[in-house]
Amino acid sequence: MPREALGLLQGTVDVLILKTLSWKPLHGYGISEFIRQQTGGDLSVEDAALYQALHRLERKGLVDSEWGVSESNRRARIYSITPDGRKQLRSEVVELRRYMAALFRVLEPA
């Protein structure tokens, strides 16, 4: 049984999805698998939150979707990042970095 995965900070699901899609288009299951593998299982996105985030991002025009076929030959909805999504990702990363730096200046003063 793997280590218990960490819960996610509010608002970071969107940025993780955008980052993941910035590598390549994926379906929802693929995105969650990718995040899990990348973090060695430390971070996991709950499926419900993932799909809600995907549809929200699509409504905002940050991701796009179309029907395709998964590796296991199943019909799946494949998401890809839009140019607006990439812009959003860049600014979110900057924000997040500032947020973390500020947080750690308090938690671990130099």
Added chain:
Amino acid sequence: MSPTFRFPFHSRSRIASEVDEELASHLAMVAARLEQEGWSPPDAASEARRRFGDLELTREYCRSEDFRREKEKSRMIVLEELRHDVTYALRALRASPGFTLIALATLAFGIGANTAVFSVVRGVLLAPLPFATPDRIVRVWESSKTLGIPQGTFSEPDFLDVRAESRLAESIGGYFFADNLTGVDLTQRGTPERLSAALVAPGFFETLRPRPLFGRTLSADEHTPGRNHVAVMGYGLWKRRFAGDPHIVGQTITLNGDPFVVIGVLPREFTYPAAQELDVWIPLSYFGPDAIGRGRASHFLSVIARMKPGVTAAQFRTEISAITKRLSGNYAENSGWDAASVATIRESIVGDVRRPLLVLVAAVALVLLITCVNIASLLLARATARQRELAVRAALGAGRGRIVRQLLTESLTVALFGGVMGAALGYFAVHALVASGGVQLPRGGNLHVDGVVLACTFLISLVAGLLFGALPAMRAAGPALEHKLRTGARGSVGGGAQAQRLRGALVICQVALAVVLVAGAGLATKSFARLLSVNMGIRPEHALVVRMSIPPEWSDSVRGPAYYESVLDAIRALPGVDAAGSIRDLPTRGMGETPRAAQLGFPLADADADAIIHMHHISPDFFKAIGAQLLSGRDFQLTDRRGAPIVLIVNEALAKRYWPGENAVGQVLHAGGTDLQIVGVVGDIRQAGPSEPAEPTIYIPALQNLRSGMSIVVRTKGDPMRIAGDVRNAIWSVDRNQAISEVTTMENVLGKAVSRQKLLAWLLGIFGVLGLVLGALGIYGLLSFAVTQRKQEIGVRSALGAPASSVMRMILGQGMALATGGVIIGTIAAALLTRQLQAQLYGITPGDVGTYAEVIVVLLGTALIASWSPARRALAIDPVTAMRQE
């Protein structure tokens, strides 16, 4: 051209099932992995479901996000398509500037005319009256069949009796007001000025119940002498002379030399009984019986009443008739005044102008209609020329609806541009109309282009756009589009002939509408020309008019006549003045006093016992100044003054009536105890205006019987206004406090009397010309197009030996056939519609055959001219090139 590609829209059920499928596919993938890890299939499925979290909530959330996205997307697409259509429309319009220019110019005119006329109709006919519950307010008249007066004014005693006896009225009020006649002099504050005034009897304000801007209106006890030096001020005077001072109430102003306390200011809309503006309302009782007769024979009071709720005008009339009938039995002076007439106050104010205004509404509607038909016809021609382009668009996937929408966008763009220009044009027209002041309309102060008018203009533009755009759009996008792509290469064949037929029908409509407009124009201008050519009995050119009044209390003393004479002498002494004289009521400005022939001692047949004579008070030289012709006898002289024998001059109509075949000069009348000697006969002056023949009239010397009102006529050689300043100074050299109410020319006075007919003639004339031009344009456009389309056929005919004249005849024949059809339909329509003009016409009937003949000739002639140039073009076609072409 960007293709009209259309994103597929997804239905709600499809969106919902896609979400379901996506989630199911996810669960299946998770379950598959779990199975690989050794879970049994049923357990794997439920574990996948468990790990997912709140499946139902997510399903709902995703669906609602997708619905929202779809809605936003479709809205954007519609906007995008609209933007695209408008851009495309603008480009298409720019590409054919000729069409765009004609369409816009005619539309702007048509819509502008409609805007202007609608704002007049709204201000005059539709806007609410500034009275409380106006439906219960009526005008009341005494009537006399024997005197031939259906709507007469009341005497004060009659008014008081009716007021006391009526049970059906909540209140009855009276007033004395006549344009240019009832007034008071404002002095002490700046330039002396003659104010227009309504002299109000008790009940006036109780009946109308206006809401004062400041202060209050007259109370019941302010009509009694001693308390009646109070004035209610009109909005215009308050703004103009008192700078809108909010503390005006309670201040004292000087009217006719007496102090009056201002008790209230009325709002701008309230000008009753004046048509456009009134300066003050003061109690009638301020003027004693010497100024205004108060006997039962002195009819001068206009009467209004507020009926009790539920009472009808007919019931009220019955009641008042009964009262006047009884009065006519009781008093000798009332004999004959045995009935009454009642009309709603709205009817009494605007009843006269309703018909002419509705005629104008019809005329501008016709103008817009003919404009729309013209543009529709142009659009049809364009659509025929553009059918390849449209076919290409259809082939590229644009649906029929899409193309109709595209073409309608084009039409609506034109219509809205035309609408904006039309609104601006209408706005300026209304402003010019108000500023000119030349149009004597009741409630004329109420005219402006406001939001409602603009909204209406917008609506008119949209309707116009749909009207002229719908038919061409439907046709152009018709089912034969694909076919056209194939045949279109060689111009158009099948669809073209059909379009030509349709355009032919439109041209017939255009010609028919033009006939109606031209007929209306012809009748109105002929009537106006006849009105102008009427001999009024005076020579208005080179005559200046100055109006003033002598304080009424001077009239019996020595002072009045001396002052009267010295004012005229001062003017006569001016260089450049040929003659100067005075009358109380200028021609077209009032009918003078109206004693009965019997009172004056005229020899009477029994039938004329109640006949009325019109009586004017004039100075020596009046006839010379106004240019009337003394037929026999002499003019008044300075010696015809108080104490000298009373003399009079009669007009020709009177002389012919009472002394037919005899000389009236030298006749002596015995009026009561006084002898009246006729010393002269003057040519008839049309006192009531050009459309009315002169009534039997006597003139008496003002020096023997002074009246306070004085309209001085000054005859000069050049432009009368050039001496206006000198004349004014001459008057002020006698008394520098003399108020002068008006300085103008006699031509202007007469012009105002016919200004309504003039405006009608001008407007209908302009509409008629426009109708004619558009009709000609329609025929020309259609034939030119037909010649171009039938080039080959014509070429073949010529090649086969058809003579030039037959080709010419063919084209001209086509044009004339359309014109004849239009003329027949139009003449019938005009005969029906111009009946509405009846009351506005002078000296011509709506069915005037001569006018119709001229209209038909003009229309057919125009059609012939419009057909000529296309026919010539057909003649010039060279058979060889025509057949080789394409």
